Amino acid sequence: MSQKHTALSKIDALTQRTLTIFGIVSASFILLIAFFITIRGIIPFITDNNGAGAVNVWLFLTETVWLRGPTFVSSAYGVGFLIIQTLYLAFLSLFISFPVGVLTALFIAKIAPKRLASVLRSIVELMASIPSIVYGLVGVGLFLPWIHALARALGQQSAGGLGTLGVMIVLALMSLPTITAISEVSIRSVDQSLEHASLALGATPTQTRFKITLLAAKSGIFSSAILAIGRALGEATAVSLVAGNARSGPNFGLFNITSTLTSTMLEGMKETVGIDYDIRFSVGIILMIVILITNLILNTLKKKVGNVHA
């Protein structure tokens, strides 16, 4: 009996140690990535880049032009406008994906008949699994001509539809499944007794859904928006296909060409060397910092919003 007991507690200890190791390995991947990107990305600032000169950090962060002039020199790179455009586009896409996603989630969770709800859930999962390049192709093939036509109809210039509006739509489509799926789960897990209380107070089902159900699910809905922002900030492939890769900015107009940190990193990556190659790792550092800070701010905000009456 006691022998068996000892054996079991040994297994317990072993399991615990193994799981700890797995945890540490997983966590160290992110450190490894951050370390690698930082080591590579810091080169342009601390070396003279084979005669091109060291990049000035302040100018790099605040400049409004990327790759000025015909040659690769240290003063040619500025990401200030890219940071602004990246954040602008991510939040802009949320203007479409957030309301559409949350309302879809409400429909699936509360209104759709069971069969339809499960079909819609599968569609949302499928949308989430479509590779980003496909979204980019749909953007190029389908939306750009429409946007171009729309711009013409409004008497505006557009570069064949490339630019802010296209990126906004593509990013919105890509983050829609994230918002829908996570909001739907949080709406479904709202305590039904709250909804019953509302109905028993003579509120209509519609009033109950918008005033009570969404309110009670707001923490999960907010989380879905944070994840969507994360996805939008980090998307490269689809964005670079429809952005137009503007080299100066910031541009805010819907029909203006634009660019993001990621699309700039991606563009020409394979055909370049020296400082022009290394500097893309520097942009990677900036991207990670931007995402980190955005997440920190949004999570603080979420705690504040969530804690008000929870």
Place this chain on the structure above:
Amino acid sequence: MMTTVFNIENLNLFYGDFHALKNIDMVIYKNQVTALIGPSGCGKSTFIRCLNRMNDLIPEAKMEGCVRFDGEECQIGGYDVIGLRKRVGMVFQKPNPFPMSIFDNVAFGPRQQGIKQKEVLQGIVEKALKQAALYEEVKDRLTSSALSLSGGQQQRLCIARALALEPEVILMDEPTSALDPLATQRIESLINDLKEDYTIVIVTHSMQQAARISDYTAFFYMGELREIDTTEKIFKAPRLKQTEDYITGRFG
């Protein structure tokens, strides 16, 4: 002759194939407390939910017969459920305040009716909280979260929330089963005060509670209303042996 609020005639309720309420005939008197007692699964909660039509939310529930409120015509389909629920409030088993401020909880019902003026809402909220004997405890923190209140306070808040619509009837489905004895006592004395102005129907598992607070007691068993009379009669000299056995704790 006492005025009746509810006239229930030949009420039957089915959950799919399950016959949950069988041929209930019953009258509920105005400004009286009517207690519904009986063993678990006897249909008393199902019955109380017929009075404000909460069973309508269960797709497989089918109701037959008549529940006539305030002398209205007998109607089952196409009934103005929303209008009914404004006049027949409900308090649930577990306190279920909304995740919003104390003030907003109480103001919720009136706001859904389109009342927006701040002064009017303030008046309604204050009055309802006073009626629910909660005002003194929360008057300095009306804007703080309802979830910061204790269980007993939350339940009184839920009562205030129902009172804010100035209903005629308040249905209570085991309102104290999740509360400690002290909080239970406060709710019971509150019920005693409220019957001046309201008709109260309460489901309870506690015989002592039924005896303490109710004027009428209805004993349900297996979906049937076995006996209803004044509480005094039910507890002192019930007509049926089964009622006596249940009250004295011989089964249930």
